[in-house]
Amino acid sequence: MVNEKEFFADIEKSGLNLTTQQKGAVIHDQGPLLLLAVPGAGKTTVLTVRIAYLIRVKRVDPRAILCLTFGRAAAKEMRERYMERFGVKADTENQTNKEIQFSTIHSFAYEVVRSAFRQRDTRFEIIEEQKGPESKTGVLRRIYEKHNASAITDEQLEGLQNTICYVKNTLRQPEEFKKADIKNFPLIYNDYEEYKRNSQPRLIDYDDMLSIAFQELNENTKRLEAYRKRFDYILTDESQDTSLLQHKIIEIVAKPQGNIFAVGDDDQSIFGFRAAEPEYLLNFEQTYPGAKILRMEQNFRSTPQIVDAARGFIRSNKLRFDKEMFTKNPAGDILRIEHFTGIREQYQFLIQELRSQKDLSKIGVLYRNNLSAICLAEELSRANIPFYMREAGKQKFFSHWVINDILNFLRFSFSDKSLPILEKIWSKLNCHIRKQQLDYLKQRAIDRSIFEILAEQPEVTSKRKNEYLELKKQFKVLNTLPPAKAIRFIRSQLEYDKAIERICDSLGFSEEYIGILLDILISIAQNEPAIVEFAKRLTFLEEQMKLSYKNKHSNAVTLSTMHSAKGLEWEQVYLLDLVEGVIPENDQRGQKELLEEERRLFYVGMTRAKQHLTLCSMDYYNNKHVKSSRFVRETSLVMKGENPEEVIQKETVTMTSDLGVGLVIEHRTFGEGIIAKEDGNMILVHFKDGSQRSFMKDICEKQNLIWAV
Numbered sequence: 079m080v081n082e083k084e085f086f087a088d089i090e091k092s093g094l095n096l097t098t099q100q101k102g103a104v105i106h107d108q109g110p111l112l113l114l115a116v117p118g119a120g121k122t123t124v125l126t127v128r129i130a131y132l133i134r135v136k137r138v139d140p141r142a143i144l145c146l147t148f149g150r151a152a153a154k155e156m157r158e159r160y161m162e163r164f165g166v167k168a169d170t171e172n173q174t175n176k177e178i179q180f181s182t183i184h185s186f187a188y189e190v191v192r193s194a195f196r197q198r199d200t201r202f203e204i205i206e207e208q209k210g211p212e213s214k215t216g217v218l219r220r221i222y223e224k225h226n227a228s229a230i231t232d233e234q235l236e237g238l239q240n241t242i243c244y245v246k247n248t249l250r251q252p253e254e255f256k257k258a259d260i261k262n263f264p265l266i267y268n269d270y271e272e273y274k275r276n277s278q279p280r281l282i283d284y285d286d287m288l289s290i291a292f293q294e295l296n297e298n299t300k301r302l303e304a305y306r307k308r309f310d311y312i313l314t315d316e317s318q319d320t321s322l323l324q325h326k327i328i329e330i331v332a333k334p335q336g337n338i339f340a341v342g343d344d345d346q347s348i349f350g351f352r353a354a355e356p357e358y359l360l361n362f363e364q365t366y367p368g369a370k371i372l373r374m375e376q377n378f379r380s381t382p383q384i385v386d387a388a389r390g391f392i393r394s395n396k397l398r399f400d401k402e403m404f405t406k407n408p409a410g411d412i413l414r415i416e417h418f419t420g421i422r423e424q425y426q427f428l429i430q431e432l433r434s435q436k437d438l439s440k441i442g443v444l445y446r447n448n449l450s451a452i453c454l455a456e457e458l459s460r461a462n463i464p465f466y467m468r469e470a471g472k473q474k475f476f477s478h479w480v481i482n483d484i485l486n487f488l489r490f491s492f493s494d495k496s497l498p499i500l501e502k503i504w505s506k507l508n509c510h511i512r513k514q515q516l517d518y519l520k521q522r523a524i525d526r527s528i529f530e531i532l533a534e535q536p537e538v539t540s541k542r543k544n545e546y547l548e549l550k551k552q553f554k555v556l557n558t559l560p561p562a563k564a565i566r567f568i569r570s571q572l573e574y575d576k577a578i579e580r581i582c583d584s585l586g587f588s589e590e591y592i593g594i595l596l597d598i599l600i601s602i603a604q605n606e607p608a609i610v611e612f613a614k615r616l617t618f619l620e621e622q623m624k625l626s627y628k629n630k631h632s633n634a635v636t637l638s639t640m641h642s643a644k645g646l647e648w649e650q651v652y653l654l655d656l657v658e659g660v661i662p663e664n665d666q667r668g669q670k671e672l673l674e675e676e677r678r679l680f681y682v683g684m685t686r687a688k689q690h691l692t693l694c695s696m697d698y699y700n701n702k703h704v705k706s707s708r709f710v711r712e713t714s715l716v717m718k719g720e721n722p723e724e725v726i727q728k729e730t731v732t733m734t735s736d737l738g739v740g741l742v743i744e745h746r747t748f749g750e751g752i753i754a755k756e757d758g759n760m761i762l763v764h765f766k767d768g769s770q771r772s773f774m775k776d777i778c779e780k781q782n783l784i785w786a787v
């Protein structure tokens with residue numbers, strides 16, 4: 079045991095000089111505390127030091143400390159960091175550090191569920207651990223088909239799983255999501271729940287762990303009391319990533335003592351789709367009356383240039399605690415904003431830059447969407463620049479049906495006798511082939527072109543016959559084309575684009591997204607002389623991305639989405655593809671919360687850089703003329719010492735021609751509303767509070783009364 083002075087002297091000896099703010103947090107005594115920290119402020123450091131302080135100075139039993147994080151990797155890292163610094167020191171005669179519970183909220187909830195079910199003699203299994211048709215995705219696919227009479231696509235399946243997770247984590251009812259993108263969502267949701275409940279043994283999914291644990295703690299006073307007694311101190315890291323349901327679980331265990339020590343940064347809340355919202359942090363004082371709020375605003379990571387730009391940038395968000403991020407680090411270079419004609423020029427620039435670097439492991443290249451990684455990996459691989467791609471396993475490009483379709487068209491051009499390949503594309507061909515014809519083909523030997531066989535059938539009309547023979551010719555032509563031309567040929571001459579349109583119409587896929595996938599494919603194809611090489615290249619690229627994890631600790635540049643870059647840092651960071659539609663992702667009109675989340679994501683990206691930050695935007699993206707991301711503009715205004723909000727507001731207001739029906743606006747006095755009617759110079763606005771008001775456009779413009787949200 080040591081006293082406070084000796085404790086901090088020890089820490090200093092180990093080379094860590096805590097700031098006054100950090101010390102204040104470490105020695106906080108009893109009661110709820112929210113520690114709001116800016117990026118790079120040393121959140122984990124403070125949490126680990128506090129745990130040691132509680133044990134060594136305050137003589138708290140390690141078993142009475144529960145340290146919660148959002149992800150498994152973070153829990154593991156926290157334990158490692160703690161053990162590294164305090165491993166032996168904080169051991170006492172009777173207890174060891176190993177007894178501190180470093181856990182995710184999920185695994186804590188799992189413990190509650192396990193003991194509750196054991197007591198009731200209920201056997202259960204986790205649906206995520208089931209295989210084949212009984213796996214979670216297998217079950218959801220079946221239920222979706224039952225209610226919608228059509229197959230679910232991979233993207234829809236992902237959307238469905240996210241929505242289920244969202245419903246449970248926000249403690250809402252499935253009926254509230256009637257209008258969700260998933261048709262018949264409430265029916266699917268209820269069926270899925272019933273299926274799990276009635277299975278033998280009972281099935282639960284990861285989100286059920288939370289719901290059931292919460293219910294159990296609410297209903298079983300004895301169990302709740304046992305946990306309350308066991309944990310005198312609860313600490314949570316990355317609290318901004320916690321959902322409402324998770325907050326509720328923590329709250330019920332932490333109260334009435336209220337020894338909750340929550341660390342987080344509302345500005346880094348980027349998992350809204352998993353139901354984490356900064357609002358829960360912002361309500362901390364309401365949840366825990368009398369809570370103390372401390373701030374850690376010194377950034378130990380980045381240069382003042384990066385810190386200043388990031389601080390000014392995030393201020394455009396409204397739903398946040400204001401923080402004065404600063405750094406005492408030495409000055410560095412100014413941020414670079416690079417603008418290119420198109421994506422190729424962007425890659426050329428990047429490759430040139432990377433070639434001049436000795437240690438690539440110090441560089442992070444970040445992008446908004448996983449899809450950006452494909453062409454990037456292709457370019458780096460051709461330039462022989464080693465890379466490590468985070469979460470390469472999440473890449474769905476290579477297994478997407480549209481990519482498989484194109485490859486099957488190409489394969490079929492090599493052998494139009496192959497029935498197995500035809501079976502995969504027949505419904506997407508620009509000529510009529512019926513199911514019965516396929517059945518007939520299956521029963522006979524295919525000794526020549528399938529099109530010839532079909533054309534010879536007695537019942538075939540002469541028009542159809544010509545179509546079959548024409549198609550035979552076209553596949554022959556296809557086989558002679560270089561790969562990029564071949565793909566375009568499939569899309570236009572073989573009318574595959576029309577098939578896509580049909581599929582997208584009937585199944586509700588985004589045609590734009592499919593178009594992007596095809597554009598990516600064409601750009602890879604452009605580098606290959608022939609179809610066989612192209613197919614090999616795709617396999618090679620997929621393999622290279624999958625195996626890139628082996629480069630993690632070597633001289634390789636890291637490629638990552640902005641989401642999965644959270645918590646990481648590099649000397650140099652490049653943010654790529656910064657155009658409207660990519661980041662912010664979609665048209666965010668009227669959805670201020672979503673726009674703010676996109677801004678936070680950009681902020682997370684910016685604040686990963688220690689020394690150099692480069693923002694890259696362009697005029698053309700995916701063959702379309704695009705606008706540079708508004709976030710680049712906002713950053714550049716901040717760098718010039720201007721307030722982006724004011725500048726942009728002024729610009730928006732002057733464009734009265736934009737004030738049309740459906741536009742979501744903000745009125746200086748009446749707040750948010752939507753333009754419901756337009757008649758010459760007059761507009762009628764329906765406001766959020768239910769009121770309706772008419773305005774004259776020209777007056778609004780002159781007096782800066784209204785701007786688009």
Ligand SMILES: Nc1ncnc2c1ncn2[C@@H]1O[C@H](COP(=O)(O)OP(=O)(O)OP(=O)(O)O)[C@@H](O)[C@H]1O
Pocket residue numbers: 094095096097100115116117118119120121122123343346378379644645646685
């Ligand atoms: N008082 C201090 N003096 C010097 N370095 C410090 C101090 N406190 C923390 N650090 C260092 O600052 C770096 C950033 O800390 P850390 O990664 O824990 O920040 P963070 O708050 O988790 O950042 P982010 O939220 O952006 O992921 C670490 O290398 C840490 O050792």
